[in-house]
Amino acid sequence: MTIQIGGVIKFDFLICVVGPTAVGKTVHSIKLARSIETEIISADSRQFYKELEIGTAKPNSQELAAVKHHLINSLSIYDHYDVRKFENDALRILAHIFSEMKVAIMVGGSGLFVDAVCYGLDDLPPVSSELRDQLTQELATKGLDSLVDELMESDPDYCIQADLKNPQRVIRALEVIRSTGKSFSSFRTGKKVARPFHVIMIGLEMAREKLYERIDLRMDQMIENGLFEEAERFYGKRQLNALQTVGYKEIFGYLDGDYDRDEAIRLLKRNSRRYAKRQMTWFKKNDQVKWFESSDHEGVLKYVLSEIESKSLEAEK
Numbered sequence: 220m221t222i223q224i225g226g227v228i229k230f231d232f233l234i235c236v237v238g239p240t241a242v243g244k245t246v247h248s249i250k251l252a253r254s255i256e257t258e259i260i261s262a263d264s265r266q267f268y269k270e271l272e273i274g275t276a277k278p279n280s281q282e283l284a285a286v287k288h289h290l291i292n293s294l295s296i297y298d299h300y301d302v303r304k305f306e307n308d309a310l311r312i313l314a315h316i317f318s319e320m321k322v323a324i325m326v327g328g329s330g331l332f333v334d335a336v337c338y339g340l341d342d343l344p345p346v347s348s349e350l351r352d353q354l355t356q357e358l359a360t361k362g363l364d365s366l367v368d369e370l371m372e373s374d375p376d377y378c379i380q381a382d383l384k385n386p387q388r389v390i391r392a393l394e395v396i397r398s399t400g401k402s403f404s405s406f407r408t409g410k411k412v413a414r415p416f417h418v419i420m421i422g423l424e425m426a427r428e429k430l431y432e433r434i435d436l437r438m439d440q441m442i443e444n445g446l447f448e449e450a451e452r453f454y455g456k457r458q459l460n461a462l463q464t465v466g467y468k469e470i471f472g473y474l475d476g477d478y479d480r481d482e483a484i485r486l487l488k489r490n491s492r493r494y495a496k497r498q499m500t501w502f503k504k505n506d507q508v509k510w511f512e513s514s515d516h517e518g519v520l521k522y523v524l525s526e527i528e529s530k531s532l533e534a535e536k
Contacts, residue, residue, distance in 0.1 A: 262327030339412025
């Protein structure tokens with residue numbers, strides 16, 4: 220079923236499809252995009268990198284051909300990329316999409332990246348590339364725990380709410396602290412930026428047991444497709460930010476000789492489940508998200524069209 224979005228719409232609309240890994244966001248967003256004839260922007264921070272294929276669960280070639288996708292395979296692992304650059308890139312792409320159609324879709328599980336586009340970012344001070352490289356090197360040589368200890372001592376308020384298992388988040392906070400001498404949390408105002416489009420937030424969920432089964436099955440498929448071999452090809456570059464992610468770090472530990480292959484597989488599955496839990500915690504805090512069972516494609520489409528119609532009618536009053 221294809222539905223034309225006509226000229227009666229008074230706003231541009233960004234539909235965000237969010238939720239945990241393996242819940243079915245890709246399939247759902249493609250069906251939605253085909254129904255309303257629009258394009259998709261990826262907000263999955265692991266799918267930007269063209270060299271990383273197996274461990275990032277990118278849409279396959281058929282899915283990419285079904286609907287135009289943006290910001291997939293758009294970077295190299297050697298590129299420095301952060302949420303600020305993503306915000307700018309996504310807003311530029313949205314401006315182009317909205318010049319031709321009234322609705323766009325953004326899909327992904329990277330909550331900070333989604334929020335950056337929808338609500339804006341705090342105005343953080345710039346930091347030098349030398350400091351970033353220094354912290355990345357410290358991560359590789361001293362480990363994440365050492366950096367977390369420094370952050371907890373320098374900014375305990377931020378540590379209460381931060382994902383301290385995410386190296387990028389820890390490094391970003393320490394960059395600001397070391398370069399300014401001020402706490403990272405002092406720069407976080409939480410003030411939302413007005414956007415020239417209306418946001419419709421769709422969250423996908425399923426029973427935890429079923430989701431965890433899907434995560435384990437996906438990991439088994441990745442391993443069968445060559446995940447260990449892919450990680451081994453990048454072992455010498457494991458200090459790069461793009462590789463500081465679930466699906467690669469666990470295999471690097473195996474290659475370092477810290478544990479055997481069976482333990483690496485156990486950690487891959489466990490950490491993927493924990494990542495999904497953190498994603499759900501992030502998105503559940505957003506009252507704007509309307510939640511649906513992952514299989515309820517009809518319900519999502521009905522809700523989206525209802526929201527578009529109601530907001531357009533409000534504008535005519």
